[in-house]
Amino acid sequence: MNRTAAELAGFLGGRLTGSGDVRIGSVSELDTAGDGDLTYAEPRFVDRIAGCRASCVLVGTDTEPSLLTGRTSIGVPNPKAAFARAARWLMPPPVPPPGVHPTAIIGDGVDLGHRVHVGAYTVIDDGVRVGNNTAIHSGCYIAGGCQIGSDCTIHANTVLYAGVEIGDRVVLHAGVVLGSDGFGYVREDDGYVQFPQLGKIRLEDDVDVGANSTLDRGSLGRTLVEQGAKIDNLVHVAHNVRIGKRTVIAAQTGVSGSCDIGSDAVIAGQVGIADHVRIDDGAIVGAQCGIPSGKRVRAGKVFWGTPARPLDDIKVQQAHISRLPKMAAELASLRAEVDRLREAVGRSEDPPA
């Protein structure tokens, strides 16, 4: 939608500089923006503002005024976050039309809120509850007894097993599977018996889950993803895991059974977390880390490597390892000198002829 810079400044609560009448209809990067675009300049990039052709730039409130001369800008405390909010305001994601597609199959006792969208060929089994404004796209399967909050978006071909609970404003991307059996087997002589996978799984408000990620239900307990956690594509979360509030997990990371991950943690991509690991609030775990079974990861240091250790320790060790060729040379040189010394000492120890 088309807005003026003044309207945008009002929406963002920012300080307008320059003309408030310029019209803005789209968003772009600082370097590629053109007429009609909004963009943003983080403090480290303010020197690029001069060459920018956007109609309006979001800048930090302490940006040097001379950099903004002759253009329209809006000063805000966090230009990138303001840009993200402005983009959603200017170009809201398309809202699928409310209504249940005639091909959708709705079971007995299903309670759909107001303005719910259910796409074609989606199947919602008995007893499911769906909150207001939630969209469930085509080809999804929502098994019996699931509880889905308001303002959620469930993209196409997603599967929720029976009894899954998700809060408000949850986004599930295409192909997500929630509530599948945990991977637990007990060995007996002739093979394996499956350990009971009868537990629950709950995603709290504002959780996002990326495409084709899989989150298992609890075995006897519960899998829980707390408010605001963000999970990328192809992530695996096993049974009985807790993921704390606002914790971010990048693509292809795997979390094994019974792990406890705190709030505001950052887990990079392809991390492997063995069972019963405890990750503290605010901890940072680097990409491809491997955290062994039962370990605890504390906040305050970046962890890295397999087995995961503080990155600083690894750097020190790497420095030692990279000095190995020098150490080997020094060792050889010492050996030669010691041999010479022994010879010399031997001579000097010889009784004078």
Add this chain to the structure above:
Amino acid sequence: MNRTAAELAGFLGGRLTGSGDVRIGSVSELDTAGDGDLTYAEPRFVDRIAGCRASCVLVGTDTEPSLLTGRTSIGVPNPKAAFARAARWLMPPPVPPPGVHPTAIIGDGVDLGHRVHVGAYTVIDDGVRVGNNTAIHSGCYIAGGCQIGSDCTIHANTVLYAGVEIGDRVVLHAGVVLGSDGFGYVREDDGYVQFPQLGKIRLEDDVDVGANSTLDRGSLGRTLVEQGAKIDNLVHVAHNVRIGKRTVIAAQTGVSGSCDIGSDAVIAGQVGIADHVRIDDGAIVGAQCGIPSGKRVRAGKVFWGTPARPLDDIKVQQAHISRLPKMAAELASLRAEVDRLREAVGRSEDPPA
């Protein structure tokens, strides 16, 4: 379903202690169990039995009787396995009603056994055979000529390419893909020609496959998952692989083309197995291992790391590496002493004035 402890002891073939009349309807963990619950105590946790409030506890046959005074317990050789079997008996997984949903599309010459369930919007192409009691949930696509055994559960939105064969009691979780093309290309000047991916894929009886895992068909030969193997979520199995009986593969592991994995092997999560690797019966491969092309992994030692080696060797090497700072200090100290010695020897070698 509600059972008495005596009935349960009968089902498990265990030795009842205490009242056989207590009624049991559900299962729980040792620490959280309450009235009406069955739980179990592995030998290492018998000291927790005293505080347990379950109506009945499964214990090892050699549990000290005094620990069981005043409560109902059942002695069995393997309490955890007995618990798993009891749970399935007390709380059997819901059986979807037999019958083909009117929206399911069933091709020509499809042979459905007795009491088969086919969910809404599932498509079964020509010539598919499905055994008795098998459930194929909503939104699946079973291409032409697939052979599916009895008592299988195929969860929603699973895809079987043409000609896939699966045995009895196989469980495929949601989003599984079986029989996709292997990843084989031949370079020619102007790009790649796909190597023929015309082979077969067979899963034998009692195989489980986790959500969104993908198993490719053979190129010219066959991909084979043998009886009782268990595969977790988001696992990749390439063309022409054999996975032996009762082998367990945890989440996000990838098995490249033409690997041969024996029986009763345990492959942890996020392991990468390059092409033509041979893993012996009973071998154990630790999480995030990388096994290079053509290698053989023997049983008897835990393998770990990239490239994978016996864990004990890695520990020895790690110990050496962690002594590097001390080695560097010792080297410096030797250097200083050798310099002093050389000086001293030089002096002592000087002809006396």
Add this chain to the structure above:
Amino acid sequence: MNRTAAELAGFLGGRLTGSGDVRIGSVSELDTAGDGDLTYAEPRFVDRIAGCRASCVLVGTDTEPSLLTGRTSIGVPNPKAAFARAARWLMPPPVPPPGVHPTAIIGDGVDLGHRVHVGAYTVIDDGVRVGNNTAIHSGCYIAGGCQIGSDCTIHANTVLYAGVEIGDRVVLHAGVVLGSDGFGYVREDDGYVQFPQLGKIRLEDDVDVGANSTLDRGSLGRTLVEQGAKIDNLVHVAHNVRIGKRTVIAAQTGVSGSCDIGSDAVIAGQVGIADHVRIDDGAIVGAQCGIPSGKRVRAGKVFWGTPARPLDDIKVQQAHISRLPKMAAELASLRAEVDRLREAVGRSEDPPA
């Protein structure tokens, strides 16, 4: 289909030796081929030709004639590539019948080319364009405005978000997700704001994508997979990535946001590529590599390890590390000698009594 060796030699432009009348209807491996089969022998395996029972063998043009006596063979420059092309000619993949299944839902303004196949329960939203001979199998969801070229195969249960563009002869295996949101969030005091994910995604001609892989759209820019690139199963490609022409990416590799991967690169399985990495044309990245944020990988050397380095450097370092036990022993021996020397020198320095 059944062909004579002479016809096959004509198709391949190869040189026929032996009888041109033998009939060939199928393909097989050198060691398992039998009557009616075509096979191939790469130069390193020519010694196995003698024992081969195939009706016709594709061999290199410079194969020693005596090895081919008494059998039908066709000499070609690249036997494996010729075999791949011959296999497709002899056993063309089944072409699904043209036509839109009555249960498929086709939106307004959808433009379907000639001989397009649309499977059961596939949903194609408004404004989608599909080229000639393209097959879209069952259960797919093609959101509004997607552009799909000619001769594509889109396997079952694949999802294309709005506006995805794919060229000609593209193959998407089952469960692929194209155009999902990139994983970008901006931290604000009370949680995260999603960075706009409004960009595009384009796959050029001849791209293959394996089962359950996920490729995100650009955030503001574009995700681009260039002509002839081949992507295996369960691969993750984030927003704003470029993958160059004919580049090959094996299973479970993850490519983070804004990476630029050149042409003819080879990326093995389970590689992790952090954001803003640049990989040069023709570079080779070994399995499970981890490439840190912002790094550049050059061609000419195989890269390996985490952080990724030239494999030769890693081998040198590994050799140093494996000599650590010897270094420790040498250090101890030097220490003992130096101690003895110091003692000896001390004595020799003592003024003679």
